[in-house]
Amino acid sequence: MSTTSTAQDASNGGGNGRQPHARARRVLMFPLPFQGHINPMLQLADVLHGPGLAVTILHYTGFRNTLDPALRPEFGFVAVPDGVPADVVASGNVVSMIVAMNTAMEASVAFRDVLAGERMPRAACLFVDSSLFGAQKAAEELGLPTIALRTGSAACFNCILAYPMLHQNGYLPPEGSQLDMPVKELPPLRVRDLFLSSRADHDMLSKFLAKATHAARSYSALVLNTFEALETDELEKIRDEIGIAMVLATGPLHRLSSKTEGTAGRSSNVLPHEDHTCIEWLDTQITGSVLYVSVGSLACMDSGELSEVAWGLANSGQPFLWVVRQDLVPGSDGPCLPKGFDDMVTGRGRVTPWAPQQEVLAHRAVGGFWTHNGWNSTLESVAKGCPMICRPQFADQMMNARYVDAVWGIGFELEGELERNKIGEAILKLMKGSEGEAMRKRAGELKKTVASCFESGGSSLLAINELIDHVSSL
Numbered sequence: 039m040s041t042t043s044t045a046q047d048a049s050n051g052g053g054n055g056r057q058p059h060a061r062a063r064r065v066l067m068f069p070l071p072f073q074g075h076i077n078p079m080l081q082l083a084d085v086l087h088g089p090g091l092a093v094t095i096l097h098y099t100g101f102r103n104t105l106d107p108a109l110r111p112e113f114g115f116v117a118v119p120d121g122v123p124a125d126v127v128a129s130g131n132v133v134s135m136i137v138a139m140n141t142a143m144e145a146s147v148a149f150r151d152v153l154a155g156e157r158m159p160r161a162a163c164l165f166v167d168s169s170l171f172g173a174q175k176a177a178e179e180l181g182l183p184t185i186a187l188r189t190g191s192a193a194c195f196n197c198i199l200a201y202p203m204l205h206q207n208g209y210l211p212p213e214g215s216q217l218d219m220p221v222k223e224l225p226p227l228r229v230r231d232l233f234l235s236s237r238a239d240h241d242m243l244s245k246f247l248a249k250a251t252h253a254a255r256s257y258s259a260l261v262l263n264t265f266e267a268l269e270t271d272e273l274e275k276i277r278d279e280i281g282i283a284m285v286l287a288t289g290p291l292h293r294l295s296s297k298t299e300g301t302a303g304r305s306s307n308v309l310p311h312e313d314h315t316c317i318e319w320l321d322t323q324i325t326g327s328v329l330y331v332s333v334g335s336l337a338c339m340d341s342g343e344l345s346e347v348a349w350g351l352a353n354s355g356q357p358f359l360w361v362v363r364q365d366l367v368p369g370s371d372g373p374c375l376p377k378g379f380d381d382m383v384t385g386r387g388r389v390t391p392w393a394p395q396q397e398v399l400a401h402r403a404v405g406g407f408w409t410h411n412g413w414n415s416t417l418e419s420v421a422k423g424c425p426m427i428c429r430p431q432f433a434d435q436m437m438n439a440r441y442v443d444a445v446w447g448i449g450f451e452l453e454g455e456l457e458r459n460k461i462g463e464a465i466l467k468l469m470k471g472s473e474g475e476a477m478r479k480r481a482g483e484l485k486k487t488v489a490s491c492f493e494s495g496g497s498s499l500l501a502i503n504e505l506i507d508h509v510s511s512l
């Protein structure tokens with residue numbers, strides 16, 4: 039099967055070459071309420087819905103990224119009580135919020151009641167974001183098998199599995215002087231590429247990751263949004279360690295989901311609509327000339343950094359498309375670009391609040407991606423063969439950037455303070471320099487590898503078929 043027909047078939051109801059049949063079985067799917075987690079879960083929902091499974095999405099309603107059921111009428115939606123204290127939500131601390139969600143699910147009967155109500159009729163299993171391991175316990179009590187979706191890389195999961203070792207061997211919590219030290223047990227990572235935590239929330243993170251690891255050993259299957267050729271050793275390590283029969287690399291999942299709004303881009307009612315006029319603007323630009331700049335849905339910068347990025351882009355002389363979210367600069371009334379910037383970049387620069395990222399990355403005019411290295415953005419860039427300037431901020435972004443640079447050779451990290459001259463040099467290195475050219479070549483080769491994963495006999499297609507067979511057998 040050709041790649042194109044695979045992707046189309048998935049959305050038309052025949053993904054993976056299977057014919058849709060009456061929706062005899064239903065699966066429940068429970069994403070973590072953050073954009074980078076909602077997107078792959080909905081993409082997986084598309085993959086399962088295609089060949090004939092009915093899908094009911096369980097979702098929280100009290101968070102920033104509240105799902106909008108109107109965007110996906112083909113799925114059922116059931117609201118779940120979150121039980122997260124208002125002060126924890128207000129703190130914006132993502133780990134605290136996730137810990138509170140799990141604690142609430144483990145302790146309260148409310149979630150179990152929802153699950154029990156949805157258990158019948160015909161629910162085959164619960165797909166759960168691997169960070170919502172509290173759901174697994176409740177499902178187990180009801181005799182409902184749980185399949186976890188990991189929305190990050192395999193390398194990231196290995197890092198989670200290794201967390202106790204990282205403590206025992208003195209890498210964590212990190213000392214300032216240790217940050218560049220290689221973690222010899224997890225090459226090519228350095229201490230600063232790990233999930234870092236301040237001493238203050240160190241215990242909380244350790245306990246959280248220990249529970250996530252414990253739960254991983256009880257799942258009926260573990261699905262990862264990555265592909266075999268990209269993370270061969272990392273996947274093998276997971277299979278060796280967690281001891282469950284089915285560890286499936288089905289990614290990049292966005293390749294099998296033709297929807298953009300409601301899956302890959304805006305899936306909640308708080309993010310702006312995708313600005314499709316930027317595609318018309320890209321149509322006017324020279325092939326391979328445009329740098330696409332985006333830091334995803336959560337990462338932020340202060341007003342000084344915003345100004346340095348603006349002048350770095352302006353002074354580079356390179357065309358660019360820059361996603362400047364309304365909440366990009368916290369504590370402000372909205373991001374304020376420096377005076378004179380607009381005039382300097384007329385015709386060559388475009389600023390938008392939210393772009394159709396996959397379409398942008400696939401556009402012939404785009405030749406590079408300045409990214410925060412959220413895993414979805416990283417995978418989307420890999421799938422489109424686009425080399426990267428990496429500017430990671432937190433969570434798994436540092437290790438994703440490290441792999442882009444040191445393993446796949448398709449980008450480099452922009453380190454240290456954001457400063458306009460340094461930014462300009464990095465842009466020219468990627469877009470015009472010979473090193474950038476070599477990265478672009480390697481990215482092009484990786485793009486072909488991604489395509490082959492979805493051709494007949496391709497690893498991701500096989501994994502998806504195995505998953506569907508598994509669900510049908512439950």
Ligand code: UDP
Nearest residue numbers: 074303334335361392393395412413414415
């Ligand atoms: N995205 C988008 N338009 C934008 C910026 C981001 O559609 O202007 C999408 C992007 O394609 C990706 C997701 O938002 O699928 C961001 O996920 P990622 O894991 O990269 O980062 P996070 O937002 O979780 O930090």
